[in-house]
Amino acid sequence: MPSLKDVADLAGVGVGTVSRVINNHPNVRNETREKVNAAIKQLNYIPNEVARNFKMQKSTMVALLLPSIWHPFFSELAYYIEDELDREGYKLMLCNSGGRPDKELYYLDMLNQNKVAGIIGITYNDIEDSVSTDIPIISIDRHFGKKITCVTSDNYTGGRIALKELIKAGAKKVAYLGITSSAYSEVELRKKGFIDEAKAQGIEYIIYEENDTVYNDDEYFENFFKIKEHRHISGVFANTDLLAAKYIDKAKQYGTRTPEDVKVIGYDGIQDNKLFHPILSTIRQPVEEMARMSVKLLLRKIEGKTLEQEIYRIPVMFREGETT
Amino acid sequence: MPSLKDVADLAGVGVGTVSRVINNHPNVRNETREKVNAAIKQLNYIPNEVARNFKMQKSTMVALLLPSIWHPFFSELAYYIEDELDREGYKLMLCNSGGRPDKELYYLDMLNQNKVAGIIGITYNDIEDSVSTDIPIISIDRHFGKKITCVTSDNYTGGRIALKELIKAGAKKVAYLGITSSAYSEVELRKKGFIDEAKAQGIEYIIYEENDTVYNDDEYFENFFKIKEHRHISGVFANTDLLAAKYIDKAKQYGTRTPEDVKVIGYDGIQDNKLFHPILSTIRQPVEEMARMSVKLLLRKIEGKTLEQEIYRIPVMFREGETT
């Protein structure tokens, strides 16, 4: 691989001049510029970006740290994040933590060592202390403190809308289904919105949650269908679309039909192809907007600007499917 | 950020010694080692991986170049690739080309400049010439030449199996549905296997393909249902699961039920959650195995070894769902 020096030698100039040609600095005579360009072409020289980043002490690599790219919500998110990053001249490094705290920390360490320009993280850990102060971070769906800006959907309103829509669809008694995680997250607000609206409407409701550490589909739903409060429920708001879909499947096994016997609303809006049936009624997160917003905020931080808000909540929408 | 020099100064030794401590070189006295380690701890020093990579003239970054991470098949693939890379101490850079040739070349250029250790690509372009010779590449599903090793599923056998299964399910006249791409790909063998087996079995069949440049769901299927050969078809083998799912939807609109009137088999096996209905009968690609195999082969190339084969075809399986 030819280096700057090789080009300089061939063109009969100093390396500094070649550098200036490459970077379009003004102080180069046209004649010299042409000589250099000729040499560049002849040697088929391409600048070594690694050396450049090293010298400049900066990188254009942004890391996306998430539980699993396999999950449809995250893969959509990642798609838009990569797209927006590319538009801005940045590159994306992908890290699947599997939602495991140790792996999150392990990756955070690695990213520190590798001096990435910034991190967008969907994490379960309390990462605030584990990350070097000088590396900008955007957290999605989890708010830590003012050091780490948070981007999330308007979970609270989403919860309220979900309940309203269940009532509108004819539900008389409703349930909230969720998986609790050890760490506090903005997702909790979905529940709060749901509860507040239920109280405001004076409708009977139950909250069913189980910890993710003992997570197992069958167990989760068996326990749900076992509890006595479960009877007469005619509306279900599930934490996520996946959970909603699993519920519908399980309910069918118990002879409960959707939407005839029970109306179901999910959260996320991950549906994007014809393989999904039934089409879920859901609270749609504006994934694209969240993704682009995260990138934009991160880049602002990278440029050293300070952001106006600590949390950015993007509005959600109800999207009607076949389950309400 | 403290550097090697800072540590060396504090410990009262030379930078070389510190480097040796960090890299566990044998020739360091225990006493010195401890002094250095103390200094490292005191300064909270972490080695700068960027500088290290630069000096060593090597990187541990592998790029995954694919059309869209949003697609469920690719997101599953990416998940396992990242996992395997991480196990081997490598990092993953994600590049969505959107299937656009110009963007593929653009990314290839960028990866060249950034001196990634290797590339795993799912590309539409003929990338063979566009990539510097010294950067190892694995191509998935597309075979270029011996420079670029190809990993794919056993498409040919998959096509044969699909036809056999359609017959077994009672189909009398069958159709192959596909999207043709400008570039030749191993995927073509799905069709070849299908045809060969149809001939062997003496069953009537048609091939329906349209170019991806004029791709549009509605148009595609309208044309299909318009052609006269379409009548009396009782078995359909679609190129991909997504296409199969779209076919099922469209067929329903025309009053054709699956699997009562027509048996349908897809290809991929992307189904991984309860949102997918009906559960598709499909030729399952061993995604995990393909992913890990790709990584392993790539790393072998990176280490300078030569591979025995030019193409690695991983066996597929029929997975019965509700559509046959």
Added chain:
DNA sequence: CTCCAATATTAAAGCGATTTCATAAACTTA
């Protein structure tokens, strides 16, 4: 034609590590 300002160019320093080479210290052995 001379002198000074503006412009163009080069040589060298530096980014943070690894590694070679020469030297110093520590051990052996006679």
Added chain:
DNA sequence: TAAGTTTATGAAATCGCTTTAATATTGGAG
């Protein structure tokens, strides 16, 4: 204890680039 051998250490070179500071060239103005 002297000489020889092994082991430990530090100084310096190097990777490919950017940038500063010093120098060379050019162009006007007087």
